[in-house]
Structures are given as structure tokens and as C-alpha cells.
Amino acid sequence: MRKLNDNWRLITVAIPFAWLLIFFLAPFFIVAKISLAELAIASPPFTQMIEWADSGIMTIRIVFDNFIYIFEDDLYRNTYLNSLKISVTSTLICLLFGYPIAYAIVRSGPVAKPILLFCIILPFWTSFLLRVYAWMGLLADQGTINNILIAIGVIDEPIRMLYTEFAVYIGIVYTYMPFMILPLYANMEKLDGSLNEAAADLGSRPTNTFFKVTLPLTIPGIVAGCLLVFIPATGEYVIPDLLGGGNVQMIGRVLFNEFSRNSDWPVAAAVAIVLLFLLVLPIMVFQYFQGRSSGQG
Amino acid sequence: MTASNSVSATPWSDTDGQKPLVELRGVTKKFGDVTAVDNIDLDIYAGELFCLLGGSGCGKSTLLRMLAGFESLNSGSIKIDGVDMSDVPAYDRPTNMMFQSYALFPHMSVAKNIAFGLQQDRVPKNDIADRVQDILKLVELQDYGKRKPSQLSGGQRQRVALARALVKQPKLLLLDEPLAALDKKLRKHTQFELANIQEKVGVTFVVVTHDQEEAMTLSSRMAVMDAGRLQQIGTPTEVYEFPESRFVADFIGSANIFEGRVTEDGADHVRVQTDVCDVFIDHGQSVKEGGKIWVALRPEKIHITKSDTPVTGENQVSGVVDDIGYLGETSIYKILLPNDQIIDVTAPNQTRPMNRQHLITWEDKVNISWEPSSAMLLTS
Amino acid sequence: MQANRSRFLTIMLTLGLAFFYVPMILLVIYSFNYSKIVPVWGGWSLRWYRELFESAEVWSAVTLSLQIAFVNATFATMLGLLAGLAMVRFGRFRGRTLFGGMIVAPLVMPEVITGLSLLVFFISLNQLTGWPAERGFTTITIAHITFSMAYVAVTIQARLTGMGEDLEEAAADLGARPLKVLTAITIPRLTPALISGWLLAFTLSLDDLVIASFVTGPGSNTLPILIFSRIRTGLRPDINALATIVILVISICVAIAAILMFRQQRAEMRDQKMAEGADE
Numbered sequence: 019m020r021k022l023n024d025n026w027r028l029i030t031v032a033i034p035f036a037w038l039l040i041f042f043l044a045p046f047f048i049v050a051k052i053s054l055a056e057l058a059i060a061s062p063p064f065t066q067m068i069e070w071a072d073s074g075i076m077t078i079r080i081v082f083d084n085f086i087y088i089f090e091d092d093l094y095r096n097t098y099l100n101s102l103k104i105s106v107t108s109t110l111i112c113l114l115f116g117y118p119i120a121y122a123i124v125r126s127g128p129v130a131k132p133i134l135l136f137c138i139i140l141p142f143w144t145s146f147l148l149r150v151y152a153w154m155g156l157l158a159d160q161g162t163i164n165n166i167l168i169a170i171g172v173i174d175e176p177i178r179m180l181y182t183e184f185a186v187y188i189g190i191v192y193t194y195m196p197f198m199i200l201p202l203y204a205n206m207e208k209l210d211g212s213l214n215e216a217a218a219d220l221g222s223r224p225t226n227t228f229f230k231v232t233l234p235l236t237i238p239g240i241v242a243g244c245l246l247v248f249i250p251a252t253g254e255y256v257i258p259d260l261l262g263g264g265n266v267q268m269i270g271r272v273l274f275n276e277f278s279r280n281s282d283w284p285v286a287a288a289v290a291i292v293l294l295f296l297l298v299l300p301i302m303v304f305q306y307f308q309g310r311s312s313g314q315g
Numbered sequence: 316m317t318a319s320n321s322v323s324a325t326p327w328s329d330t331d332g333q334k335p336l337v338e339l340r341g342v343t344k345k346f347g348d349v350t351a352v353d354n355i356d357l358d359i360y361a362g363e364l365f366c367l368l369g370g371s372g373c374g375k376s377t378l379l380r381m382l383a384g385f386e387s388l389n390s391g392s393i394k395i396d397g398v399d400m401s402d403v404p405a406y407d408r409p410t411n412m413m414f415q416s417y418a419l420f421p422h423m424s425v426a427k428n429i430a431f432g433l434q435q436d437r438v439p440k441n442d443i444a445d446r447v448q449d450i451l452k453l454v455e456l457q458d459y460g461k462r463k464p465s466q467l468s469g470g471q472r473q474r475v476a477l478a479r480a481l482v483k484q485p486k487l488l489l490l491d492e493p494l495a496a497l498d499k500k501l502r503k504h505t506q507f508e509l510a511n512i513q514e515k516v517g518v519t520f521v522v523v524t525h526d527q528e529e530a531m532t533l534s535s536r537m538a539v540m541d542a543g544r545l546q547q548i549g550t551p552t553e554v555y556e557f558p559e560s561r562f563v564a565d566f567i568g569s570a571n572i573f574e575g576r577v578t579e580d581g582a583d584h585v586r587v588q589t590d591v592c593d594v595f596i597d598h599g600q601s602v603k604e605g606g607k608i609w610v611a612l613r614p615e616k617i618h619i620t621k622s623d624t625p626v627t628g629e630n631q632v633s634g635v636v637d638d639i640g641y642l643g644e645t646s647i648y649k650i651l652l653p654n655d656q657i658i659d660v661t662a663p664n665q666t667r668p669m670n671r672q673h674l675i676t677w678e679d680k681v682n683i684s685w686e687p688s689s690a691m692l693l694t695s
Numbered sequence: 696m697q698a699n700r701s702r703f704l705t706i707m708l709t710l711g712l713a714f715f716y717v718p719m720i721l722l723v724i725y726s727f728n729y730s731k732i733v734p735v736w737g738g739w740s741l742r743w744y745r746e747l748f749e750s751a752e753v754w755s756a757v758t759l760s761l762q763i764a765f766v767n768a769t770f771a772t773m774l775g776l777l778a779g780l781a782m783v784r785f786g787r788f789r790g791r792t793l794f795g796g797m798i799v800a801p802l803v804m805p806e807v808i809t810g811l812s813l814l815v816f817f818i819s820l821n822q823l824t825g826w827p828a829e830r831g832f833t834t835i836t837i838a839h840i841t842f843s844m845a846y847v848a849v850t851i852q853a854r855l856t857g858m859g860e861d862l863e864e865a866a867a868d869l870g871a872r873p874l875k876v877l878t879a880i881t882i883p884r885l886t887p888a889l890i891s892g893w894l895l896a897f898t899l900s901l902d903d904l905v906i907a908s909f910v911t912g913p914g915s916n917t918l919p920i921l922i923f924s925r926i927r928t929g930l931r932p933d934i935n936a937l938a939t940i941v942i943l944v945i946s947i948c949v950a951i952a953a954i955l956m957f958r959q960q961r962a963e964m965r966d967q968k969m970a971e972g973a974d975e
Contacts, residue, residue, distance in 0.1 A: 026873055026874065027785055027788070030780055030781050031777075031781040031788060033774065034774045034777045034778035034781065034794075034798075034844065034848070035794055035797075037774055037844070038798070038841070039797075041838075041840075041841040042800065042801060044816060045812035045813050046812050048812065048815050048816055048819055049811065049812045052815060115710075115711060118707035119708055122708035125700045132953075134708070134712075136949075136953055137716075138715075140945075141719075143898055144941065144945050144946075145901070145919070145941050145942075146902050147902070147922055148722070148934075148937075148938040148941060149718070151926050152718035152722040153718055154929075155718075155721060155734060155930055156718055158733075158929075160734050161930075162734055165734055192714070192715075249803050249805070253806065253807050255806065255807055255905050256905065259927070260923075260926065260927065270807045274905070274908075277811055277814075277909075283815070286811065287811075287815075290807070290811055293805060293807075297805065301803055
């Protein structure tokens, strides 16, 4: 179609394309390259992949030692597994609570609905860091929860909550819950209300209708919500650092520290590449689901 | 203002020496594997109100969009006023389009919407204001210039869309389902209004529609489209009274169709033998003697009488009333014939059903017949 | 639909909202606490607000963050607009799949990886070309533009797809050339999406800690970097005061935007009702 003539089209595509090639794709390839290099006492601290000897002979050095090291080292392996455990569990908790909340909003009246939606979206716009900080005040040994429990005599000694895995779960569920609720809401809102009426008309009780009609039709929303929680939670750095202290190992935090403190760039780069592959898998699953549902529509 | 190059009032009926305004030659458009428009040749003359009629997906909208310049051609050519349009982008074509959605710019007032096209041609400011006022008067919306499209009713928006497309005085005005978004009553009224406006401004209109009644009322000539091809081109009367194929006979109005064989092909008459009865037609038609042919009969052209005496012979047959549909002004009778075929007959309800004995009712024996001029012969 | 929630749903909703808002309300209350130890109540006071306003460190971090956010939002919106147009209005072109992938990828890329790869990139670039000589404002802004343009592009893409091409075709049909169609029709129609895209990019930039931590250099502390360094060691009453201000400003802005949008919707519905009478 002759929408814009060719020069305009070229400029319009070229500018953002070039930007992404330079500042997104190129950095990523550099990381990939470093992950295949060896640690060296140099600046930057890794060996070059391609070296030119004096005679003009080019040598290419690729080592997979870093990847082997990651898989053989208990620390890394356990950290990956722990990250996955925490992110999968928090995703399920978000789904368990987010689903009824989204459903409750869909079932609200025309006045309450936009207000409730606003209340769900508002935290998303407020600072992430400060929302995590709010929980530090609640969970600390001398924090609000312990103070209240001691005051009403339930406990004598404060319970340790801050700097535990429990605090990390709370933090992740708290910050990522809106990402679960919003896609679920969008999915449920599109459902035809007459489907429920049709099911009731055909003699189905509400619980049965929910499991047989509503739930299957909201699977795309469930998948989207779960991915939106799972992906950022797996690579999370701030929450394990602030709420988990040194006691909870998650890969994002290890990566950050590896990079800034140890300066073992090749290993850190390999850790990053492995993390990325862990996340690519669920995204491909998501696209499979999307392709399937759009194929049906 | 009348089209300058029209000599006779209806140039399309006497094509000798007339130069068409729009010439389509072998126009073809494919989307992937689907051929939306298939090798179409068509001439449209200045001053016409030409309708493209067809069901959804028949390619009529694609053809219109090709005229406007929104779709490129896979092969063939389009000439407007003698100029080849292949390399002319939409914004340089002497055509304007009225979109099915109206496509009024929601962030501009009615007057600004109408002025938009004139501004692109760098018409002086004062002229723009005058021409906008004139066209608003034509569509009876003088006082609505300052309103936003969202503040107008469906009918008013339709007229703004028409005014915006007309104000540039295009050589060719393309209308994509111009009345589809209106409710039924308003649509009937607007059909006549649209034809009146076309007559007043003298611009050539090409209208795409799926509504046969709309096409019949509006058009000077119409083309019936199916599966990307033109099935028949003619005046509404020609297309209705002399369909060339079973598709057209069935698509425009309704028709009882039966298969037969030509037994006699005279200069001024044709005889056909069918399962139902022998059919005599009192005018000559180019058919092949002994060849397979189809006879089509319009339900309203068949006479029906209650009678216990069966008839045989040409253009008449006896049957039994199988079903009746009461439509108010007319009734539709489904007559079961001896060969088990069912034929539709419509008859006006000229008397109120006070005296039931005169009425034709279920299981009644009836005779049906038609004039020698009524039966239509279809070769495909 | 009329409200018809079961009791279970209402309870879940109430608990959910309490879960969202109680921590923030407590955060705000404790910002007015005189005591230096956050959870111990020492009476109402504006002490921490005063300290906050007197801190040069806080002011310079706020200024830097706002500058970065502003420049980032503006560039990200422009690039996102171009990217959205390219994806929705250009049909097929070579490299479209790669382009589409690169637009979405920053949305799902963990921040740690984005930050890490950009830092490595800036260091390598510095060795090759001598630029960027030092990391700070420029490098953070570039990093932020890269991931926020993805959010803007997706917003614009969704809007463009929803708009359809009728209006642009109508303008072309009336003789408008491509550039004119863009400026007179497409961009005005995209204004709401551009504004929300800009605001989103602005917020994302103000909020980012991880990527900025990677690509910043000595002396360039954005507000999140400053806050993070302070709360890493525990609760700080001055951060409560800062949080209160941030929450207040953002809530007011979002509320105003929501009310404006709601009003516009209502006005459009009213216009429509009035207009329908004319066909009678």
C-alpha cells in the first residue's frame, strides 16, 4: 500500500531500528561473547575472543568453562533452583488471590468498577522501591506487626520476619499482584455475560458454571498474568536484597553482586545467559497459547 | 453543473462515440491465494450513478478501493478521464470517497472536516469558507458547521461525509455502503435524497452496496458481482427483467427456476420443454435449439386461481397449496406441482379476508399460469 | 451489569485492598513520627520533612532523576511513536520480525541483564572510541530510553491497531500527502496514547534502581539509588517523609488524569444522546 512514500518509510523505520540494534542487541551480543571468554587480569577483565598474532594469524578462543562451572557449582545451582522455587510459588499465590479479586471487580457495579480498577492501578504508578520499604517497617523485629502482637499479648518475643524467605514472598506478591489482576480483569471483562445466564438456564449451578465455563475461558488471562509475575520475579534483585537480607539467595542478587564486587565478568555473563534461557521457555509457551487462541478466534 | 462531455442524457445506452469516464481493463487483485477481483472490464460514463451490487466478500469494496487508490492492481489497468491511474497515489486522484464508517475526523469540527480537502488543494481561504457554506446548505446542515462529529446523529454524520467528499467536485465520487449504517426508515428516505443530490451536482457516482433494493432505487446502471467477477451489467429493469444467469435471477428478487430443453427457436418466439409444463415465449432470444436451458419465473408474474379442474398445456399447470405466508400487502403461496417441485407465487391481498370461501387456503387445488412474455430464459 | 458479587468475592476484594493500602498508610503515618527509631511512636512532628528539605544530597538526587526522566520520556515517546508506526502502518518490510522482537524484548528482559549488558557495552565503547568518557546522566538516560521506548511502542501499537486506517485513508483521499496525514490526522488522534506513553516512560525512569545502578558512575546518584543506599541498612524516618511526598504527588497526578478521562467519556456519551434525537 502506498501509505507513506519510500523515503519517509525508511527514516521512520531506520531511527528506532538503529537505536535498538546499537543499545539493545549489540550489548546483548557483547555479554554473550564475554560469557565465552576467560577471566584475565586486564581492563575489562576478560580475554578477547578474536586475537591477531603478530604474524597476522587470527585465533578464535571460545571456552565453555564458565557454563560448566555454573552447573557444577552448588552455589549457583541452588541459587537458580531457589529463585525458581520462590518465583513459581509467589506466582501461584498471586493467582490464588488475584483471581477472586479480579472476578470481584468484574462483578462490581458501574460506579464501583472504575474506582476499584483505579485502586489496583495506583500502586503500580507509585515507587516500587518505596512499596518494598513499606514492608520493612511492618516486618521488622520492632516493626508494626510485632509491636501489635506483643501489645495484645499473643507473643512475648518478636517473631523474626524481616530478612527471611517469608518476607521475600510477601514482597513479591505485594509488588507483582497488580500484574496478575489486570490481565485477568481484561480477560474476564470481555467474556459475554450471557454465557453465565445460558449455563444457568441449562440448569448449571454457579459453582459448576465457574469451573466449566468461566475458568476455561479465562486461561489466556491466567497465562498472561502468571508470566507477567513469574518473569520479573525470577530475576528480582531489590526484594531479596531489602527484605531477604543476606539470607535468601536469588539469582538476580547473586548476579548483581558477582558483577559489582567480584568482577568475574565471564562467569557473571554466563549466569545472565542461563537466566535468560530460563525465561525464554515460558515466553515461548505463552506465544504458543496466544497463537492457539487467536487461531480459534 | 452537468457533466461536460455528455451529449445524450443516457450515454451508457448509446455507447457509440461516447468516451467512458472510467475504463477498467482486465483489473485483477489477489490477496495471497485469494483472488478478490478477477479480470474485470468495465466502462462507467460521466453523469452515471453506477451501483456495484453483491454479497459480502464478492470483491465490490476491493474494486472501489482500487478506484480510490488504496489498493494496488496485480494486473490490468484503470483509466479515469483518459489518464492511467497506475502511478497516481490516492491523494492525487480526481476521485473522492465516502467511507462506510464515514471516517469523519473526530478532532475537527464539521466545517473543518469539509474544508480539509480544499486546504490540501491550497484553495484561497475565502473561497473555502464560501464553498463549505454552499455544500452545507446542499445537505441541509447550515447551522451545524461548528459541531464536532460526536455531537451529530447518524443521519447528520452521513450527510457530512457526503458533503466532505463532494466539496472537492471530484470527477468520480465513490460511496462505500453509504446507507448501511442508517436505520431502515431513514435509509429509504435517504436513498431518494442521495439520488437527488447526484442529479443536482452532476458528479458521477459509483456506489457499493449489498442491498438490492438500494441498488435498484439509486442506480442508472448496476453491476452484479460474485466471486470477484461481474455477472451482469445493465439498468435495474434490464437486470431484473432480463437476467442472464441463474445467479443473477436468484440474487435480484426471487425466481422459480426449472431446467428445460429448447424445442423451437423462432425469430419471434421460443418454445421450451420442461418437467413442469411446456413454456412458450413470445419474443426471440439467442438460444440453441435442442440445448439445455433454464426457465425463470418471478413469483409476482404468475396468476393463481382456485379451481378443481386441472389444466395442461403451455404456460399453465395445476397444483396444490402446500403453504401460505401472509405478508400483509401480499401473500406468498407455495404450490406443490405434480412433479413434486414447489413453486412460489405472490398475489396482492386486494380484499380483506371477511368471506373465507373466496380465499385460497391450505390443500386447495389451484391452477397457475403466466403471460407468454413473462418467462425468462437463462443460458447459465 | 449490576453488582452481584458473592460474599466470598467481597471479602477477597476487601482483604486485597487492605493488603495493598495498609502498608502505605502506615508508611505515611510514621513519617510524622518524632522518634528516630521508625516503629516507636514519639509524637507528631514534621522533623523529618525539615531534614529532608535541608539535605543537599536529596535535592541533587531529585534534580538528576527529574532531568533524566524528562529527557528519557521525551525521546522514548518519539522513538516509540516511530516504532509503533513502522510496526502497524508499514505492512511488511525486511527485518520486521527482528524489529518486532526487539521492541517487545526489553519488556520481558530482567532488569539485571539489561543493566549488565548496557554497562559492558558502555565500557567496550569507551575503549574503542573514548566515549562515553564517564558514566552518569548520559548513560543512564540512554539506558532508560532503550527500555521505556518499548513500553511506549506497545502502547502506540495497540492504539494504532484499534484506530483502523479509515481516517488516514480519508485524508489521503481528500488530497493530503503522507506527511500531512501524519501531522493532521495520525498524531492528533494518537495524542492520548502519546501522553500516557510519555507519563509511563517518565514514571519508569523515576522508578528504576537496578539499571541505573549498573550504568551510573561515581557521584551520579539518582533518587532511587540514594533511597536504596539509605534503606539497605534498615528503617530511616526521613525516607518515610520522602515516600509520603512521592505517594502524594503521584496519587494527585493519577487521580487528576483519571477524572479528566472519566469526564471526557461522559461528555462524549452526553453529546451522543443529544444528537440521536435529530434523526426522529
